Amino acid sequence: MTTPLRSLFDFNGGVKPDYHKDASTRLSIGVLSAPTEVPTELVIPLHQSIGGTPRPIVAVGEQVKKGQRIGDADGDVSSAVHASTSGTVSAIEMRRMPHPSGLSSLCVVLETDGRDEWIACQAFDHKLATPQEIRDYLRDCGVVGLGGAVFPTHLKLNADRQGGIETLIINGAECEPYITCDDMLMRERANDIVRGVVLMREILGAKQVRIGIEDNKPEAIAAMQVAVGDCGDDLQVVVVPTRYPAGGAKQLIRVITGIEVPHGKRSIDYDVQCFNVATALAIYEAIGLGRPLISRIVTVAGNVDAPRNFDVLIGTPIKKIIAACSPLPDTNRLIMGGPMMGVEMPGDEVPVVKATNCILLGSNKIFPPPAPEMPCIRCGECALACPADLQPLELYWFSRAKIFGKAQEYHLFDCIECGCCSYVCPSNIPLVDYYRFAKSEIWAREKEKSLADEARDRFEFRQFRDVRDEQEKSARLAARAAAAAAAKQLATTDTVAIPNTEASTEANEKAALIAAAIARAREQQVTATPQNMQQLSAEQLAEISAIEARRAEIREQAKPHLPPDA
Amino acid sequence: MFEAILVMSVGAIVLGAALGYAAVKFRVEGDPLVEKIDAILPQTQCGQCSFPGCKPYAQAIARGEAEINQCPPGGEDGIRKLADLLGREFKPLSAEHGIEKPKAVAVIDEQTCIGCTLCIQACPVDAIVGAAKQMHTIIAEQCTGCELCLPPCPVDCITMETLHETVETWKWKYPVVTLHPAANLQ
Structure with a gap:
């Protein structure tokens, strides 16, 4: 199928860095997941997606097969994790994460057995399933967005929507320098990607499908066009101009559809949904083959020979x-990720996770240490380069001065941390570092505030409950006293004159209550016969009565000997 | 002369009536200042400020009966915010009310707990679950770290555990400008 002529749109800003993509695309995708290549130990972090941390559902020493679920999604905004190969769980412990903090997180450590034995995989029939079943299935298959954000895919792939959506966009732009994992995936597995796209289209009920690829990947475009032609569905491969960050979801949506998703809205509000090509492949493997997400393509580039x-x-x-x-x-x-958005890794023992699209090795030659930061001269270059149409210089001033309220007013949270502003800054200010600092500080404060509000509510409810319980108790007592008094009045009207003073009424009420309680207790004592005494022989009964008599005697002796007049 | 007095009095009566009506019509329930102060306080409800909870302390501050530096959990940051709000001078945390500690949660040693419910009665935010002669446990997310459950426990089975930074709570640090030695200029 040939791509019809269609007009594309443009997003503001962006930069054109050196791409360095050729080196890593000369060789085909190497397979490190073949049985012989599997390392002896795999460290699988439980928390690999946005949302709740999955709960481990395997025990230490348990045998697991390849693709077996080892962590169950915690709630709806979470995604399951699976054993990447067969083996034995050797530990469930804290291990260092591929995270700039260098902190640890709970991981399932798998001692591999080299057999690489799959669980029984069964394809999933999405046509017979309800939307909720599809969501649960994808959640349990651990499918997350593989473009880098690792947002759980089942939350975006919503079949509930009336009338479907207008446009499904598949993101094969891959704009960041050095990274070529999506490029190679499209070259080598275009057919499977297209199968995944067709599945997504059926689930979402999308009227049109656009696969956006940057024009610096001619081989990928050709391969995808052939695959699209073979599949028989009317998908369209759209070639978009190469400019960083054309692969950002909002930017790609703007380029392909012309829709600018405003602040506070999501693309689905405009009937558009965007997925990465690798996510499409993961969906095909999950639904078409019944295989959970246990591997991904990773680019190794930068300071390496090959x-x-x-x-x-x-x-x-x-x-x-x-x-x-x-x-x-x-x-x-x-660095995990690319040179623009990547984060530095604490060490080389950290595991590959679902978010790892690239491992970039740096040296002072390739990435010279940044020149010293100089004062902002308000030249406005950053504002011209910002693809999210923000005012990076204002955000910088407010973040630097820790005036977070103002930073939010200037829509700090619309910043996609693409790094264009830092790239063009003539004063070498690490702008994105300031935004990341401000964002995490604001998140922490908001969380603290919501916890404080919750504590206040609980405290106030506790106080309210204490007062209420006290009132209820006194009301109950008063009601009982009144009832007892009334009963006594009824019983004694004929014989005794009721004393009229309030004090004596109260005393009488109390005395009556006590007397009534004693009478009730006595009555119960008389009527109650221990249940184990019904089928006893005469001998045993005699023994019991003897014991009772001895007890009564002792009780009599134990009584304080009061003077007779007391 | 008489006219002038009349005009002024009528004006005074009209304006007074308007103000009186506005005072009734647009009456603000509660003290907004107390709400603002209460929003800054950390809501640990620990009583270290010598008031029975954060709200009473906020009321005392608003009445001018308490200093702003009596809240150890709020720390220096909290004192600065209160000073900003109230236009008072910043003061270091008063030592007699305690010292600023890292955030911690109470943990019950479930082997030792005898199920006496004394800690449940002491917890100001209902963060302890349990019943008489049943094991008690603390809901960590709801524990404010007030330490009020420590003294009543007859078997001393409650300890405070400091919360450590995790990958989820980690924050990006403020970018620090690295200083390099100046180039050796000729």
Whole structure:
């Protein structure tokens, strides 16, 4: 199918950095997930997506198969995790995460057995399933957005919507320098991607499908066009101009449909939904083949002799794939992601997770240390480069001065942290670092505030409950006293004159209550016969009565000997 | 002369009536200042300020009966916010009311707990679950770290555990400008 002529739209700003994409696309995708290549130990973090941390459902020492679920999604905004190969769970413990903090998180450590034995995989019939069943199935297959945000896909792939959506956009733009995992995936597995896209279209009921690919990937475009032609569905491959960050979801939607998703809205509010190409493949594997998400394509690039893409099992230590690319000796840092948005890794033992699209090795030669930060001169270059149409310089002033309220007024949270502003800044200000600082500070404060509000509510309710209980108790007592008094009055009207003074009425009420209680207790004592005494022989009964008599005697002796006049 | 007095009095009566009506019609329920102060206080309800809860302390501050530096959980940050709100001078935290500690939650040693319910009665925010002669436990997310459950426990089975930073609660640090030695200029 040929792409019809169609007009594309444009987004503001953006930059054109050096792409460095050729080196890692010369070789085909290397397979590090083959049985012989599987490392002896996999460290699978439980928390790999946005949302709640999955709960481990395996025990230490348990045998697991490839694709077996080891962590159950915690709530709806969460996604399951699976064993990437067969083996034994050797520990469930805190291990260092591929996260800039270098902190640890709960991981399932798998000692692999080399057999790479799959669970019984069964395709899922989405046509017979209800929307809720599809959502639950994808959640339990651990399918998340593989473009980098790892947002649980089942929340976006909503079949409930009346009349379907207008446009389904598949994001194959991959705009960040060095990263080529989506490019290679489209070149080599275009047919499976297209099968996934067709599945997504059926679930979402999308009227049109656009697969957006940047024009610097001619091989991927050709492969996808062939695959689209073969599938028989009217999907369209759209070639978009190469400019960073054309692969941002909002930017790609703008380029393809012309829709600008405003502040506070999501693309679905405009009948558009956007997914990454690797996510489409994961959906095909989950629904079409019944396989959960246990591996992904990772680019290794930068300061290595042989940059390449690998199909890597989730949980593989990154040093294992780096070693396959012969890193150069002057490597001094490891970055997960690309040079624009990537974050530095605390060490090379951290595992590959679902968010790992690229491992970039840095040296002072490739990425020289940043020049010293100089004062902002308000030149406005950052505002011209910002693809989200923000005012980065204002955000910078407010974040730097910790005036977070104003930063939010200038829509700090619409910043996609693409790094264009830092890239163009003539004063070398690490602008994105300031925004990240301000964002995490605001999140922490909001969380603290909501916890404080909750504590206040609970405290106030407790006080209210104490007062209410006290009132209810006194009301109950008063009602009982009144009832008792009335009963006594009825019983004694004929014989005794009721004393009229309030004090004596109260005393009488109390006395009556006590007397009534004693009478009730006596009555109960008389009527109650222990249940175990019904079928006893005469001998046993005699023994019991003897014991009772002895008890009565002792009780009599124990009584204080009061003077007779007391 | 008489006219002038009349005009002024009529004016005074009209304006007084308008103000009186407005005072009844647009009456503000409660003290908005107390609400603002209460919003800054950390709601631990620990009583370290010598008032029975955060709201009473907020009321006392609003009446001018309490200093702004009596809240150890709010810390220096909280004192600064109160000083800003009330236009008072910043004061360091008063030592007699306690010291600022990192946030902690209470943890019950379930092996030792005898199920006496004394801690449940002491908890100001109902964060302890349990019943008489049943094991008690603390809902960590709802514990404010007030330490009020520690003294009543007859078997001392409650300890305070400091909350450590996790990947989820980690915050990006303020960008620090690294200083380099100046180039050796000729």
